[in-house]
Amino acid sequence: MGSNLYLGLVHHPIYDKRKEVVATAVTNFDVHDIARCARTFGLGGFFVITPLESQIQLVERIIRHWVEGAGATYNPTRKESLSLVQVSRSIDEADRTVSDLWKKKVKRVATGAAPHPQSIGFEPLRQLLGDHETPFLILFGTGWGLTREVKDSSDYVLAPIEGRGYNHLPVRSAVAIILDRLLGDRT
């Protein structure tokens, strides 16, 4: 069994520009960049979460190409990273997959660019992750971010990355920074 931290990239339910709840399309770069970060920091797995059948098939085709197909010999480092990726139809499905594997309830961590009244800091969460007996699922929203319901129903909401008056990082960059803050080498 790998690390106790799993990552979910949520394409639904998330907000769009007008704060309506939508399902976004999967971005190929998200899958590759986040898989490489997940592999770099030794995550247990990376769930691409989408209920849309067309998107599920797209992601499964990307994974197959690089893990089993011609891509696996062309670029073995992509095989290594994309081996961590699987598709889930919902946050709950990803949650169950991890809970079933660990035979233990998974702790959910929501992320976002805005402050939240009950947020946990990076260092306290880093310490919690040190309890290798408990699995954690950290959720990142695409589009304009995770819905309020997802945040409110999570065990923790992680503090935002503080920019100099600008909080519009791409989700790919936010994932890289947050994984480094939680798991990166600090010696």
Added chain:
Amino acid sequence: MGSNLYLGLVHHPIYDKRKEVVATAVTNFDVHDIARCARTFGLGGFFVITPLESQIQLVERIIRHWVEGAGATYNPTRKESLSLVQVSRSIDEADRTVSDLWKKKVKRVATGAAPHPQSIGFEPLRQLLGDHETPFLILFGTGWGLTREVKDSSDYVLAPIEGRGYNHLPVRSAVAIILDRLLGDRT
């Protein structure tokens, strides 16, 4: 005058898979993601470095669209980030632009995924950047990374990001992590 740290994304001279020196094509996602990171961490500027005329025109068209064109009203946060971007034909040209602005020699910092005998750690470089009188230009290589000549002729070579036996981060993710380690909020 903004921050004393400037970033250069180098498309030539860099290595390809066979360690030959080449010029890579510009990736649209690199420009957007790195510009957003640069804006988040308050960088002085972001140079896309390429000698290829077709690529120079491509990047200038992207910048114009989002900074002056229809994109500026459609998405003002892209205007804010892409305002930091300019094209340079070579590392030396980017270097001169910063040195001329500051009327002071710029310190060059090379980055890479492999260890280097004279590398500087993240914390020492973070402290050096605290001297706001000296401009720094941090260079990231595309493709298979900066050439040995570029590293050897830099003032500093930054230590690599240590992964769990996997050092194949996309340059976009490496930029995000390194800027956070050098300039991110640590309180």
